Each structure stands twice: as structure tokens, then as C-alpha cells.
Amino acid sequence: MKRVKGPALMVLFGAAILALPLRGPVALIKIPKVPGPVEPQLATLRVDVRQELGSCYLALARGADLAALRRAKLRFTVLDPAAGGRDIVLVRAGASSTLERLRGLGRAVMVEPGAAAFWTEEGSAAEAVPLDLARKALPRRSIRLRDGTPAVPLRAAPTAAVQDPIVSALVSQVSPSSLSSTVQDLQDFQTRHTSTTGCAAAGDYLFGAFTALGLENVRFETFGPLPGSRNVIAEKTGSTFPESILVICAHYDSTSGSYPTLAPGADDNGSGTATVVEAAKILASVPLDFTVRFAAFSGEEQGLLGSEAHANAARAAGDRIVGVINLDMIANASVLPGAMDVYVNGFSAWLGDRLVEAAASYGGPAAVKDVDPSMVYSDHASFWDTGTAALLAIENDFSPYYHSTSDTLDKLNLTFFASVAKASLGLLAELAQPVRSGYPRAPVGVAAETAVYTSLFSHLKILELGWATQSDAASFNVYRSEMSHLDYVKINATPVAGTSFSDPSISADKTYYYVVTAVGPTGLESNRSVEIIVGGNPLAAAPPSLPFFLRLGGLR
């Protein structure tokens, strides 16, 4: 026994010595976004990035990580040298007085203009933040990085609005009275604060509504111990691309200064929730190419807890989420027609462009796209953290009754509310693609292979697209764009008779987006296939579902 003990102790001692550099405090650091993408370097160094903002990244780092950052000549600032195990919250802090208020409640430090990191030595930091301040909990795991705004081509201005008659017919079913009825029902729970049974009852109500519509996979997603810590999820499975999912979501929890008993939350966020329910009502019986997921999140007011749980679960399950439409406070407008702000980050910009177009096409309000990765104070940000394209639609005329007991149905502008609902449904239906009777089916099984041929001084990159045969198609068309889901241009000069197509005119260093359509014997053209992404920087191009998408860091 003695013979074994000695060497074993030495091994243990050696292991302890080796492990020393891995120990030590975890610091919260800020890494500025510098000209030239910083993301590939962060990926190489496996930095545990927890938040992207407009001007910087927030990350957790130990001593060895800091040394690696220094060696890589990446600038950083330590915001909190001992952040390990802390419950850190980002708070929207537009005024300097906000920082002072936060410092009166705990520790706060400005991260960038308009955003502060806040934590407390004891208790929940999110709960300690005053009600009038928007907040987001720092994710509990590394976020998925995608190239930021400069690397993603952004369209300068929306193209002319084109109405789809089938989508128009669906949008025309949006009913202001139905929307207001749902808001009234939600308001009648008195409070939907996550900690209350009212929130739980509201969850049951939504579960019942989705079930009554005959939606599939209706379920609760529990993410915490409180009565209302439940998301309500339902799906309408796509008939052509069931694995590709579009999400329309809103948080149904509410808050106010009297939240244990009264937090009507008509605008925040009965309005968004009612629109999700309205979309479900209208689309429930419509065959769609893509799967639509209707999600009512809770825990948003505590720092996006419900949507964070859902987005992480979807990421873990490998869900192929094409885009997320998050509606939060969409019913306040002092004067008509009112305006809607559409917040996106760099890789979600296409979604913002599409909503702006849909608003113009389907009776929506004036919509303004704002590419702002710092706007992380609603549920879309949980999807940004998982590398999924997502937008936030929110009223431009911010409700004066925000987080108050006066946020009631009578304060809403139903005309404006219905117009935002129409725009949102229009975009959702366009992306989900109603199946058209008499038209060929959208091509399935579209896949791409690229080959690069090189000589001494020149090269040729060839894309070979292939798809499944289908009996209802006489030929096919191939469309290409340099922006996701936008501005596709047909690239086949003559109809493609077979099930493959070569595109020899692509550049090795660009990202391209392809869709294929089928053309029937009478010339009717099908809906689009799923979008295929080819080439370029995987950080910039890869959809979140693809395995080569870079995942950074790990849990500490």
C-alpha cells in the first residue's frame, strides 16, 4: 500500500500544480469591437463571450485568458475582477442618473453609452433593478458569435413592396376586436408577474387557446421554480420543410409597482401576446411550407429568462430556426398612423428589411429598421445569443404607462395595434409560404457542393446545386442573392430541365444564398425552397443549425 501511496500523492501534487493556472478569479471584461472583425480572433482564443453589444463584447475570463488576449494584442477592460458566480444584469441606462440609482442598489459600471452592467452582493440582481429600467440577464453560457454589422451586407433601402394575394387574404383576417378581446382576457388575470398564480393562469389560458386551435406540440416549458416560470409553445408543422422553423413570439408575463396583485400589462405585453394568438388563429388551418412556432414566453421582466431557456433548448436540440419575430409593446400610438421600430443586429438585418417591406405591403404602420446589437432588452436577444436571426418590433411612441398599473386596454390604439399585427403576420406568412393549390410543390432536398479549380494565377469556383425529382415540375429556376432572404435574382438563362445546376460565376471569398423553384407544365412557379448558403466566412454565413458554425468557449 505504501508503495502505491507515495507515487499517487506525487501525481496528485503534480496535477494540483498544473491546475493552478486554471484556478483564480473570473473577471468580467469588455472587448471593444475594433475595425476589422474581432470575432475570428475571439473564436481562435476560445473566449467565453457572454454578450454582444453595439461597440463591444462582454466576456468572462480567467488569468490565462487575459494573458492570451494580451498576446493577441486584443484590447480589453476589466469591469469586475471577481465576477465568477455572480448574477450579472445588463441594464438600459440612458441617463447618468440611472447609473447613480443603480449604484445605490448594488454595483454598477457603464459598459457603453446606454448600457450598464449591474450586480449585487446578495440576492437577485434582476429583481433589484428598478421597474422602469429594461434589463437582460447575462447569459449563463457562451453566446454564438457571428460576424457583426460591418461584415454583413446591408441593404440601404427597402425595395418596392410586392403584395402576395394569398398573404393579403390572410392578413385581411386580422381583427382588432379579436386582438382586443385577447388583451382583455390577459388583463383580466390582474397580474401576470412570473411569481404569481395569475401568470400561471395566463399560461393555462394560452395553452388552452393553442390547443383549441388544433396546433401541434402544444407544451409548457418550465424554466424556474416560480408559478409562472413556464413558456407556452405550440407549432404548426410545415408540410414541405417541417424541419425549418419560423418563430413568432411575445412575452406574456407583466410587471408593475404593485405586481403581486395588479400588473395588467395590456401594452407590455398583452399586445404582442394577442398578436401571437391572432397569428395562430389565422394560420392554424392554412397549409404552410415551413413550420411555424408560436411562443409565449414568461420571465421576460426578470431578464429574458423564459426566452433564454427556450433559445438554449432549441440550440441544444439542433432546431433549424430560420428567423424569429418578437413582438413587445406594439399598441401605443398617440397619433395615427403611428410608427414601428424594428430592431435587428447585423446577421438579422434581412429580417428587418423584410418586416419593413411587409409593413408597406400589408397595411402595416411606417416601419424603421435599426441595426443595433445593443438593443438586447427583449426576447429576440436570447435568440441573437444563440446565433439566430431575430427582430424586435416595438412601438416608436413608447407607452407612458410602461410597467404601471395603468397599462390597460383602454389606453391602446387598436388601429395602430392591428396594423402592426398585420405587418407581422404578413412577414410570417411570406416566410412560412402558404401552400398554393394547383402550383407545383417547392423543391425539396436542395443541397450544394462547391468545387474550386485553380491554376497558377487564376481560379474558378463552381457551385453544383442539386435537388430531388418531382413529378409536378416541368422545369426549375435557380435564384441567387448576396444577402440572405433578400433580392434573389434568377440565374438560369433557360429553364433547368434536370435536378442539378452549376453556377460557375461565383467568387471564392463571397457568401451566396440560393433558392430553387419548380415550374409546372402550365408555367405556374412554386414557392421557394429552403435557402442554401454557400461559401464565405462561416462566422458570417453559416446558419445556426449547421455544424461548422463556430461555438465559442464553454461553461465556466
Next chain:
Amino acid sequence: MRARAIVLALAFGLGLAAAAPAQEAGLTLAAGGFFGNESVYRDIYGSSLPLTFEIWAKAKGSFGLAAGLCVIKDSGRALAVGGGEAEYPVDFRRTTIPVVAFYQLDLKAIHVRVGAGIGVHSYRELWTTGENDFHGRKVSPRFVISASARLVGRLSVVGSFVYESIQTGAGSVLSSDVDLGGFQFLGGLSLRVF
């Protein structure tokens, strides 16, 4: 074309200038093998066949000057990077005007020359299916060692070793700065005019 003609005329002028007080002058025609420095070149074209024509003149001492024309022409197939089964034939041609000063060592019947100078290169790589066509020009140093032995009358047999490094500053996927230089082993005949 005009620049090439000027350089050619200059080379001939230099040759004539050297030949004026020359003790010996002659012509050399040689061919052999070219082995490129660049691995991509070797992968596409393998070893190539250079053809060289040279006018040389030797002064009273042991120094002389040589100038001429060297052509390397070859065909190959574009390399498929990461898969791909299509074939894209490519043609390569390099024309060099060498101007080299040499020192000649006479060892009884064998004359050994060691020389250094420049090569004025013009090159073209053409995808014969029309996708790409690349042209370029470059001047680079050129080093030569040769040996000749009298065969019959004024005719000698010549063997040469030539080295060049031609950094083009251009390239493609596998090399961003292609070196078109390499080693040449040449064999041929030399005719002494006087």
C-alpha cells in the same frame, strides 16, 4: 510587344558591342528540362521543356556576354481543391530574354562558363475553355553554369545549368506569390562564328 522588342534590340546591341572587340563569338541552341520552384507549377505542369537560343561573344580576356531567347511552353490541368471532377485544361508559356555576363575558364578541350545576369520574362497562363487568361511581365536575376567541348570543326556540344527565381507577386488559391523560376538543365550545340 514594343517593350520586348526594345529589350531584344538592347540585348543584341550589347552582344554586338561585346563582339566588336571580341576574340570569339558564336550561337548556341539548347533544349532540356525545367523544374519549377513552385510546387503548384510542378503539380499542374510537371517538368517542362525549355528551348534556348543564344548569341555569345567573348572578349580577349576570359569575360563575355550572352543574350538570346528562351521559351518554356507546357500544358496541364487546373487543380481541384477539395474535390471536383471536372477538367479545365490550362496552357502556360514563358518567354525570357536572358542577358548574362560570363567568365570562361578554359580547361584544355573543355570550356566552363560561370555567368550571372538578368532575365526579362513575359508569361501567360490561359484556360483553354475560356474562363481565365492571365498575362504578366517580370525581370529577375539569372545564374548560369555551362560547359562545352569541341565536337567537330567550329561545332561544340554544350551542357548548361540555369537557375532563376521569379517572384511574380501574383497568384491564386494555393499560392499568393507564384515563383515562376526554377532549375533548367540544358543540352545543345554551339557554333563558333569566329
